[in-house]
Amino acid sequence: MKPPLKQAENLLRMPGVRTVPRPVHPDGDEVFDLGYVREGAAGGVPLLVIPGGPGMASVLPYRMLRRDAGRKGFDTVMVEHRGVGLSRRRRDGTDLPMDALTVEAAADDLAAVLDDCALDRVVVWGSSYGGYLAQVFAARHGERVAGMVLDSALISxxxxxxxxxxxxxxxxxxxxxxxxxxxxxxxxxxxxxxxTAEQTSRVVPVVYEFGGAPMVDRLLEAAARGRTGTWRRVTRLADRDTEASVPFVMEFDLVGAVFYRNLHPIGPDGGPLDPAVGFADKAERFPAFEGETVDLPAAQPGFTWPTAVLSGARDLRTVRPVAERTAERIPDAELVPFADSGHSFLDRFRFAGLLAAAAVANGRHHDLPAYTARAEARRGPTSAKAIAAYFSACLALDERLPRRR
Structure with a gap:
């Protein structure tokens, strides 16, 4: 789905939104306009925030995040990933070609935006795929990194x-x-x-992430009675999540090339609880897996800046052992485990991410584990809580129906 031009024009008029010309291909003459936004406290701590996906936009979805960051003293920069939203089109109005969508080019785009902002060094906060891109940026432009928050980050x-x-x-x-x-x-x-085994892959991990074992137990009890209304609703939500293409919010249809080309070598194996199931039906739209072009495990020991590695215990997309190894490899890293959280603090618990960014900026990241329980206990309304409440309400309806004979 191509983003509407009128909406792009409106976004480009928002305060702090700018574009910088970038090459479509590293060695080519053709350029496109890369969009980005800068908001927050003048003279504050420079913070580069990189959303996940790949496919999440930056300008429109994270206005509240930038507002909160400004109140906490951050000067926040967010870049629309090439192939997404304001960075989707060439100057002739056509979409960027898939061969122009690489993690190296996207990392170099980040450096170009910092140049345009006259920022030498920044704290980098990357979430999910954005955590992967943050590390590629660090491997290629380490002199620009003052500290790092790796939030539910992919590694390889x-x-x-x-x-x-x-x-x-x-x-x-x-x-x-x-x-x-x-x-x-x-x-x-x-x-x-x-x-079916395939259905378990789409439903159970989602319910576990938002409601933990107790809510999964309620789901399974309802299904055992033949009351599968909630099961079907979660299936539809999960399918919509992987299929979603909302202009200037989430646009996977081009940048999915990065995921399939470099980060997704596996297909479904026919067993239960297989995360690959949700991606199998889209694979034919994208290039086949070619392999990684950046060896992050080899690069991580060279990341000498303060780093906070955020990991939710219920994150079943970037799991705890991956976070633990990341914290072990990076010399000045601290694993920050959260007992009652899932995937992506940027999207579902931004206070925790901003707390981590402030701690990293002040060299206090090793203190963070002592604050996680208190932070979760004081967490206000979030998208994660809203989804959990929705699941619970659906299950309550299922549970009022009589047991199947």
Whole structure:
């Protein structure tokens, strides 16, 4: 879906929104206009925020984040990833070609925007795929990094296989005391034919991320009674999440090339709880997997700046063992574990990310683990809470229906 030109014109009139010319291909003469936004406290701590996806826009979705960051003393810069929103089109009005969409080019775009802003060094906060891009930027432009917040960050193409094994150990094998009971119920549902193995991949991890084991237990109990209304609703939400293309908000249809070309080597294996299921039906639209072009595990020991590695215990997209290894490899890193959070603090718990960015900027990132429980306890309304409340309301309706004979 091509973004409407009128909406682009309106966004370009927003305060702080600018464009900078960038080459379509590194060695070519053709240029396009890369969009970015800068807002916040004049003279404040420079903060470069990189959303995930790939495909999340920057200008429109994160206005509240930039407002909050400005109140906390940050001078915030966010760049529309090439191939997304204000950075989608060449000057002749056509979309950027997929071969122009690489992580190296996107990382160099970030450096060009900092040049345009006259900012030498910044704290970099990258979430999910944005955490991967933040590290590619650090590997290529380390002199521009004053500190880093890696929020639910991808590290390598190998993460996909590790995530699949982790999710199955947790929710199919029941490797923890919390999940042993629900794992047994899930296996029985599949064995009885009440749900399919493929359906488990789309539903159970989503409910676990937002509601934990208790809500999964309620879901499975309802399904065992033949009350699958909530199950169907979650399936539709999960499918919409992977298919979504909303102009200037989430545009995966071009930049998905980066994901499939460099970061997604696995396909579904036919088993339960397989994260690859949601991506299999779109693979034919994009280039085949070619391999990684940046070796981040090799680069991480050279990241000498303060780094906070944020990890939610219920994150089943970038799992805790990946975060632990990241914190071990980066010399001045601190793992910051959250017990009651899932994926992407940028999108679902921005206070925690801003707290981490402030700590990194002040060299206090090693103190962060002592504050995670207090921060979660004081968390106000968030999108994560709203989704959990929606699931709970749906399950309450299911639970009022009589048990199937």
């Amino acid at each position: 193409a190998a993460d996909g296989e590790e995530v699949r094994e982790y999710v199955r150990r947790l929710l199919w094998d029941g490797a923890t005391a919390e999940t042993a009971g629900i794992a047994g119920k899930l296996r029985k549902l599949v064995a009885d034919g009440a749900v």
